[in-house]
Amino acid sequence: MIFKHLSKRMLPDEIMTFDEKYYNIGFIDQLSYKDTFVHRLDPRAKLIATLLFLFTVISFSKYELTALLPFFLYPALLMTIGEIPFMFIFKKIVLVSPFAVFIGIFNPFLDSGQVSIFQGLTISAGWLSFFSIMIKFTLTVSTALLLIATTSFPNVCHSLRQWGLPSLFVSQLSFLYRYIFVLMEEAMRIIRARNMRSYGKRGKGIRIFVRIVGILFVRTVERAERIYFAMLSRGFQGDMPSLKRFHIKTGDVIFVVSVAVFLYVFRFYPATQILGRYVQGVFS
Amino acid sequence: MSHHIVEFKNVSFCYPDGTKALRDISFRITHGESVGIIGANGAGKSTLLMHMNGYLMPTSGTVNIGDIYLTRQTRQEIRRKVGIVFQNPDDQLFMPTVYEDVAFGPLNLGMDENAVRERVEYALNLVSGLELQNKPPHHLSSGQKSAVAIAAVIAVEPDILAMDEPAANLDPKSRRLLINLLKTFEHSKIIASHDLDLIMDVCHRCIVIKEGAVVADGPVSEILTDKKLLEENNLELPLSLQRN
Numbered sequence: 001m002i003f004k005h006l007s008k009r010m011l012p013d014e015i016m017t018f019d020e021k022y023y024n025i026g027f028i029d030q031l032s033y034k035d036t037f038v039h040r041l042d043p044r045a046k047l048i049a050t051l052l053f054l055f056t057v058i059s060f061s062k063y064e065l066t067a068l069l070p071f072f073l074y075p076a077l078l079m080t081i082g083e084i085p086f087m088f089i090f091k092k093i094v095l096v097s098p099f100a101v102f103i104g105i106f107n108p109f110l111d112s113g114q115v116s117i118f119q120g121l122t123i124s125a126g127w128l129s130f131f132s133i134m135i136k137f138t139l140t141v142s143t144a145l146l147l148i149a150t151t152s153f154p155n156v157c158h159s160l161r162q163w164g165l166p167s168l169f170v171s172q173l174s175f176l177y178r179y180i181f182v183l184m185e186e187a188m189r190i191i192r193a194r195n196m197r198s199y200g201k202r203g204k205g206i207r208i209f210v211r212i213v214g215i216l217f218v219r220t221v222e223r224a225e226r227i228y229f230a231m232l233s234r235g236f237q238g239d240m241p242s243l244k245r246f247h248i249k250t251g252d253v254i255f256v257v258s259v260a261v262f263l264y265v266f267r268f269y270p271a272t273q274i275l276g277r278y279v280q281g282v283f284s
Numbered sequence: 285m286s287h288h289i290v291e292f293k294n295v296s297f298c299y300p301d302g303t304k305a306l307r308d309i310s311f312r313i314t315h316g317e318s319v320g321i322i323g324a325n326g327a328g329k330s331t332l333l334m335h336m337n338g339y340l341m342p343t344s345g346t347v348n349i350g351d352i353y354l355t356r357q358t359r360q361e362i363r364r365k366v367g368i369v370f371q372n373p374d375d376q377l378f379m380p381t382v383y384e385d386v387a388f389g390p391l392n393l394g395m396d397e398n399a400v401r402e403r404v405e406y407a408l409n410l411v412s413g414l415e416l417q418n419k420p421p422h423h424l425s426s427g428q429k430s431a432v433a434i435a436a437v438i439a440v441e442p443d444i445l446a447m448d449e450p451a452a453n454l455d456p457k458s459r460r461l462l463i464n465l466l467k468t469f470e471h472s473k474i475i476a477s478h479d480l481d482l483i484m485d486v487c488h489r490c491i492v493i494k495e496g497a498v499v500a501d502g503p504v505s506e507i508l509t510d511k512k513l514l515e516e517n518n519l520e521l522p523l524s525l526q527r528n
């Protein structure tokens with residue numbers, strides 16, 4: 001709640017960038033604890049569906065454009081049912097889009113073949129493949145983001161554990177998740193204290209930065225010691241106990257099967273063309 | 285019953301860097317007693333608590349918890365008897381959700397899942413935090429964190445409850461709730477704190493520590509009214525007594 005509140009408020013100048021990053025992570029974390037149909041799905045079901053989706057989208061040829069469009073239905077549905085704000089996902093996609101743009105931007109110059117899209121209208125094949133890359137990028141990144149935004153991290157850890165990942169590895173992950181917020185808050189306090197007394201430019205040099213990192217490290221080691229003590233005092237003897245919490249429900253199976261059917265249909269049948277011809281038939 | 289006793293006999297402790305943290309400390313806390321441990325900053329309160337759990341071993345002297353002498357071999361058994369609540373709940377709540385955190389101790393005792401669930405619900409209910417069970421600790425307020433930290437320790441059903449500054453970082457209402465909660469516990473309680481009003485409300489006996497040694501040990505009504513003794517130890521009369 002606190003995170004949500006703060007992330008909506010615009011934080012003023014560049015001094016606050018660290019805070020902003022912090023609340024941004026806090027916001028995506030907050031989203032993952034909502035209680036909707038999508039959030040309640042078994043994390044394993046969601047992961048399988050997402051992987052199927054990614055492979056299907058990537059498997060299209062590099063000149064494919066129209067056949068990709070129906071696939072926007074999947075992220076759109078996840079976003080609506082999972083109550084994830086559109087602008088949040090959109091901003092994230094725009095943020096990472098330069099990578100995809102750089103991958104595809106030379107295609108129009110290198111691939112100069114002509115392709116006709118409508119009668120009498122042709123464009124270069126390079127542009128076609130560029131837009132195809134951009135659409136694939138948008139589809140894959142948005143579904144990946146939606147997976148993160150609708151699955152809380154403890155749930156992800158649980159399903160990893162049930163998939164047979166070593167418990168040591170999974171407990172490392174859950175400790176990371178638990179303490180990343182504590183550590184970031186600690187860093188934020190130190191950075192605030194520095195900014196408050198550096199009055200402008202001085203005190204922001206690399207030497208001070210190195211010292212701050214050093215202090216953070218020492219504090220982290222001390223905290224780790226206290227945590228270990230707390231674990232010992234509650235009977236920790238080297239093994240992290242785990243609880244079996246997830247059982248695949250019929251809802252999960254229905255979800256995965258319907259996603260698979262949807263993907264299969266739109267992958268192997270030219271659904272958009274059939275629909276297009278049908279519409280043409282109606283109008284002519 | 286004598287098996288809930290805590291007995292320190294001539295305990296001294298020296299940190300590896302040479303700091304003498306405890307000097308020849310002796311006291312005996314019997315079943316069901318609640319004892320406040322007070323003293324200036326750095327007097328050795330936290331070091332003392334760490335001996336009750338075998339996290340630190342005395343350099344000389346003996347620690348006897350419920351008729352078991354503290355050695356490296358008996359540490360695990362003693363940890364089951366003494367539950368320690370630490371000053372900073374962030375250090376204590378290390379699991380990703382509240383439920384898992386409270387379940388950590390009982391699971392380590394090898395209990396099966398249904399028994400664990402009962403214990404967790406009982407413990408969370410006691411601190412009125414049952415509705416927090418699926419939350420991650422970083423979404424809790426300080427008061428809620430403290431409550432959950434106490435629940436996590438109670439879930440193991442220790443005989444003796446030791447707390448380090450339980451009311452630090454709490455707002456007055458959360459502090460009052462904590463005091464009322466502590467009063468209902470029948471465990472032997474050992475509370476290290478600077479909050480003398482809390483000690484006056486919860487404890488019957490008080491031990492004053494100065495530079496690692498016991499300088500006074502007696503009923504709360506005597507020690508917390510001794511202005512001279514308190515001021516020598518960087519403390520002052522409890523606020524509730526200052527008004528009169």
